[in-house]
Amino acid sequence: MHDYNYQSFPLDMDMPDFDAFPRALTVGERAPNGEVLDAATGQPVRLSSHWRSGPCVIEFGSIT
Amino acid sequence: MAAKYADQGVSFVFVYTREAHPGERYGHLASIEQKLQHAREMVMRDGLTRPMLVDDLEGSLHHAYGRLPNMTYVIGGGGRVLYRASWTDADNLGIVVDRVVQQRVERREGIVHRPFYAEWEPSVVVDRLTFVEVLLETVGPRAVTEFIEAVGHTQSEQAARPLRQWWQDQAPEKTEPGV
Numbered sequence: 371m372h373d374y375n376y377q378s379f380p381l382d383m384d385m386p387d388f389d390a391f392p393r394a395l396t397v398g399e400r401a402p403n404g405e406v407l408d409a410a411t412g413q414p415v416r417l418s419s420h421w422r423s424g425p426c427v428i429e430f431g432s433i434t
Numbered sequence: 435m436a437a438k439y440a441d442q443g444v445s446f447v448f449v450y451t452r453e454a455h456p457g458e459r460y461g462h463l464a465s466i467e468q469k470l471q472h473a474r475e476m477v478m479r480d481g482l483t484r485p486m487l488v489d490d491l492e493g494s495l496h497h498a499y500g501r502l503p504n505m506t507y508v509i510g511g512g513g514r515v516l517y518r519a520s521w522t523d524a525d526n527l528g529i530v531v532d533r534v535v536q537q538r539v540e541r542r543e544g545i546v547h548r549p550f551y552a553e554w555e556p557s558v559v560v561d562r563l564t565f566v567e568v569l570l571e572t573v574g575p576r577a578v579t580e581f582i583e584a585v586g587h588t589q590s591e592q593a594a595r596p597l598r599q600w601w602q603d604q605a606p607e608k609t610e611p612g613v
Contacts, residue, residue, distance in 0.1 A: 374493050375452045377462045379580040381587040387501045391520045394500040397551065401509040402498035406449060407466070409473040409486035417449070417487065417495060421509040424443040425534050427436075428507045429522050430496060431448065433476040434455040434573050 435524060435531070436484045442535045446484040450476070451496040454503040455581060458574030466491045508534060523558050563600055570604070 395402070403418040420426045436446035450473040456462035463469045466488070473488045489495045499505060500520070506527055508517035517530045541547055562585070570578045582601060586594035 374497075375463045375491070377456060379455050379577065379584055381584050383584045383588045384502065385588055388520060391500045391502060391505075395498070395515060395518065397515050397518060398549075399515050401507070401513050401515050402495060403513070404490075404495045404498070406487035406489055406495065407470060409450070409470060409477060409488055412470065415487070417447075418513060420445050420447050420485070420487075421511060421513060424445065424511045425516065425531075425538075426509045427444065427446045427527065427531065428499075428509060429446070429448050430451050430499065430505045430507075431503065431522070432451050432453050433472050433479065434453045434457065434460050434569075434577065 435528065439531060439535065443538060444531055444535060448482060448484055448486050449495060450486060450488045451503070452493055455569055455573055455577040457569075457577030457580075460573055463491060510534075521558060523556065526556050562597055566597055566600065 401418075401421070403416060405414045406417055407413065408415050417428075420428075439446070450469060453460055453462055453472070460472055463472070469488055469491060473486050476482065477486050493501070499507060500518075502520050504522045506517075506519045506522040507515060508527075508530055510516045516534065517527075519526065537547055566578050566581060569581060578601065582594055582597045585597060
């Protein structure tokens with residue numbers, strides 16, 4: 371198992387995470403919430419603030 | 435897509451995670467300041483207009499949602515997961531968001547709805563040659579060699595062979611022994 375912020379792309383291509391994904395968090399469950407930083411301001415915000423008034427599409431990713 | 439649904443009550447956000455392919459230009463993340471910087475550069479590079487939100491350095495929310503490099507979720511206004519996908523595919527997502535919007539309209543008109551459960555496993559086109567070309571340009575040669583090695587290790591040498599050939603064709607001096 372590699373560190374979260376790995377220095378080298380893992381040889382297993384994160385396949386264990388892909389295999390586990392269907393069971394990780396299911397449709398119908400409450401969406402995990404937590405604090406994130408708004409990149410525009412550098413200020414913390416709750417992720418839930420973005421779905422408080424309606425549906426929210428969340429894409430996860432990075433520049434690489 | 436965010437612009438298309440902007441006035442229909444659906445918001446779009448991007449949550450920045452760990453670097454999926456650390457390399458010369460964008461190394462692995464070692465501080466939240468670095469993570470913020472990478473996120474801001476991505477906003478500028480890709481012209482993102484939706485909010486860019488940065489997960490903590492340990493990836494707490496990334497872990498909670500499944501820890502995959504490019505997932506997409508649709509969360510309903512009540513805070514429940516309506517849709518989740520292991521990859522972000524605009525066509526697939528568009529089908530879902532169109533339906534979510536339509537349901538909102540119908541509910542406002544008083545049409546009664548009852549949720550039902552469905553599962554679906556769509557597929558996406560795999561174009562690894564284009565992927566490594568972009569990876570070389572945006573991140574650097576180390577990210578490319580590591581990706582090719584991982585394809586050979588996890589899938590097969592047959593799957594990696596066209597990538598190795600492409601890599602050799604780029605510039606012989608970039609290739610490393612064994613790649």
